[in-house]
Structure formats: structure tokens, C-alpha cells
Amino acid sequence: MSIQYQGLVTHGLASQIADKIKQAILDGALKVDERLPTEEELAQRFAVSRPTIREALKRLAAQHLIRSRRGPTGGTFVNQPTQAETRLMMANATALLVSMGELSLGDIAETRQEIESLCCRLAATRRTDAQLAVMAEEIKRQRDPTLSDQDFCASDVRFHCTLIASAHNPALELAAAGVIESLQPAVNLMIFRFRDRAQVANQHDTLYQALVARDAQGAMSALTHYMDVLTTQYQAAQEASETPKKPRKIKPVTAQAPRHE
Amino acid sequence: MSIQYQGLVTHGLASQIADKIKQAILDGALKVDERLPTEEELAQRFAVSRPTIREALKRLAAQHLIRSRRGPTGGTFVNQPTQAETRLMMANATALLVSMGELSLGDIAETRQEIESLCCRLAATRRTDAQLAVMAEEIKRQRDPTLSDQDFCASDVRFHCTLIASAHNPALELAAAGVIESLQPAVNLMIFRFRDRAQVANQHDTLYQALVARDAQGAMSALTHYMDVLTTQYQAAQEASETPKKPRKIKPVTAQAPRHE
DNA sequence: ATTTCCTATTTGTCTGACAAATGTTACTTT
């Protein structure tokens, strides 16, 4: 006798209301930038109190589905989700999984290599001159000995993001966001420990030259070498750190989500 | 003169408190399944009222970072993020971007093909017999003429999820989740319109046979054909629908996130 | 010893109110 319990109030009023509004947005009943009723009106319409409505709205705000403003022309509006926001969300979620030990850095490294590799293949034919210029600029910067370690790491991130952007596929950028960002703390750790900047810059240069020549194979090969060095150095760093008990002490620095509501 | 506004009250008390708690979780100050203070205690500690604390907690609950239970042994606990949950979040976020027109189905199709293709390569060496058995089972089911359209689509999803799982890389599964799920409604549309089941099942079979033989190239080639047919049929379906004004009327059906708090 | 009931604790929801922000409107001044 399998009884259906799903219709009951298993999840709290606020949750149910949040779901209803979310569904309305997804179904298109509420369009982007459309203002939904005031909290009082919503409370009356759902036959609950204003705090309950507010909790529902806060849940949606946490997912960046709505934004709120005070004042006569204020209210709650449907938010247009941007790719940048979604990327950040995915990066945060992935970083959380890593810090909880649900994802191994090895798996992430492999995924990053595979995805960046196919980005190389696509970028070899699709890259624009402007993107090549950005890469060249970053390589030049990475060879500046006066650059701080922190700025060097930032430059490394920008280089790889430009590589992925050169594939000209937003969906691919989205899929790659998580693995790029959540591997970066480990990359930073290595660079801080060994300061092997010249090697990194040279491999970036090799990759860049291959893209200039539209040489997909060359670019993929350069990337493979880059990732190999990274993996090797990371393992060395881990062994050298002499704390094998806590292999994932790397703390994600990428939180800092831009707030706007 | 770039002035730092970050220290001011630009974002509301609840937001700030939510961020503080989130940071505490990410920093490891709050461990998984650890119970944090009661709402009253938190209210006192942050010097705000209980509703404000509640709003902050709701924001975190919306991100599945915490769960709450009533009762003496109840309270608010740090949630262990699971890969399945994170996958669902990413799939929802991607579906939202698609429904808002921020991501084209073409881009997603390309990304899905590329990622599934490399899954084929990895799966050719890593697939287990159990996973092969699941695939064979799904193919067999897909050839059952009494299967409903809905069940057929579900079987298609399961087949591709098994393919990705056969790569044995959780990070890759995560990256693929968004593009798989958000393309599925379009796939469903095609299957519903043309009922071209036999062709789909045969291509699945070809892919399956290649994986049995550990033939990476064969698997990738089969997948390419599958995606080509899909793309062609989708374009045909779109032209046949005679409503070129609204090219993205496909509604994501994948919401239905499991609730548990 | 087991079952049942009571109770304490904690979150969920409600009511009511005030504070802060912000666009509008009316008024005053030049």
C-alpha cells in the first residue's frame, strides 16, 4: 500500500510559496524586470502573514531570482540572471564541495585539463585578435619580475579564462567555471611555494603561439605539459608540506559574490 | 580616487549575517552536521532580532548550506553538500539562463557534444560491467514499443547519465550536469514530435557496442552521429512549428528539487 | 519492562508596529 504523502505540508509555507513564485518565473508568467505585488498583497493572496512572504522572497533573493528596492516605485522585481552571476554560483558550489572533501583535486584537475583541451581545439579556429592580444599582455605581465605573487596568480586566471572565452561558447564557459575556480587555490599554493613563474609563463607562451598559428594540436600539447607540471608540483608541494593528515586545507578565496538587491 | 564602500551598510543586516555564517562554514569554523546556536542566541550574539536571524538562515537554507529541525534536539545544522544536490542546482541555474534567452540551445548542444565526447574517450577504458549492463538495459527498454514517450525520454536521460558516470570523474559529471539537463527539454520536444525512437535506440546501441569493445573512436563517432541527428531534427521541428517568433518556448521540466530541511 | 502521556525545547508562523529609503507633490522663493 504505497500512500502518497507528497500533497501534505511537509515543507513549510515559506518554501511552498517560494516554489510557486519560482515556478511562475520559470514558466514565464512573471517576466524579467516585472514587478510583483507588494509583500502585503502577496500575503493576502497566499493567505499568510508578511513574515512568511518575506522568508519566501529571501529564499529567492539568495538564488538571485529577484531583487528588492524600497520606496514608492520600489518593490520586488524579477531579476535577469547573468552568465557572470551563474558562473560565480557554480564556482562557489564547486569550491564548497571541494572544501568538504566531496570532490578530489585530482578529479578536478583532470576535468579542467579535458575541458581546457577542447577549448584549445575550438579556440585554434575561433580565437579573435583581441583575445590573442589579451593573452600576450598577460604573458608579458607574468614575465615582469616586480609582479607580486598575488598579481601573478590573478594573471594566470585571466589567461586561462581568456583561453576558454576564445572558444566562443558561453555554455562551455559556464561548465568550465566550477573546475577552473576551484582548482585555482591549489595552483596558487604551488606558485607561492616554488615561485616557478618562468616555466608557467613559457608554457603560456607556447600555447599562445600555437593559437596564433591556429595549431590546435600544438595548443593542446602545450596545455597538457602545463597541467602535467602543475600536477607534479602539486604533489611535491603536498609531500613537502609534511601534513598528510589534512590534504585539503586549501581555502577557497573566491567567495566575495557581488551583492545587488 | 577609488573609495571603498564595502564597509558600509549597503546590503542589509540579514545579508551580512548570512555572509558571516557562510564564511564560517567555508573557513571550517563550523563543521558538517555541527549544530549552531539557537535563533535567539544568534540574535543576541549578532545584536539583532530573531526575524533578521531567520531571514539570514533562510538565505543559507535556500543554498542548501544548512538544515533546520524543530524540537529539543532540533536546531540548525550545517549541511553536507552532496554532488547530487549541486548537480540539481547547476541544472536549474542553466535552465533558467536558457529560458531567459541568455544561453542558446546551439551553444549548449555543442558543449554537450564536446563533453560527452570526452566522456566516451574516458569511458572506453574505465567503464565497468555494471555500467554497461545499465546501458544495455536502457537500450532494451527503448526498443519496447509499449513504452510511453515520457518513459522513453527518461530512459534517454539515464543512458547519457550512465555514459558520463562511466568516465568515473565526479567533477566531470558536475560540469556536464547543466548542459545535459537543460538540453533535455529540446530533446524531448523532438522525440515527441517525430517519435524517431528506433534511430535513437540504434545510435545508443552503436555507442554501447563501442564501449564494450573499448573502442574510444567508435564511441565518439557514434555520439557525433547521435548529436547530428538531434540537431537536424531540432531545426526541422523548429521550422515545422511555424512560430519562429518564439524560438525558445521550451519549458524546463527539471525543477522539482527535492526538499529536505 | 513496555507503553503512553506529559513536558520542555526549538523552529515555524502570526500580529502589530516603527524605521529607513525614495519617488512624488505641493509649496515657497527668486
Place this chain on the structure above:
DNA sequence: AAAGTAACATTTGTCAGACAAATAGGAAAT
């Protein structure tokens, strides 16, 4: 008459207090 300014109305943000619902532990009765 035009422009600046002040008051106002509207809406979200926050607060205070209270009760309801759920739940686990203990007490009491069989």
C-alpha cells in the same frame, strides 16, 4: 514662471512579543 526645497506617501527593512507545531526525553501507569 521656474527652480529649489520640504513634506508626504509608499514600500521594504527591522524589531518586539506571542502562540502554534513538532519532537525528543522523561515520567507515570499498566
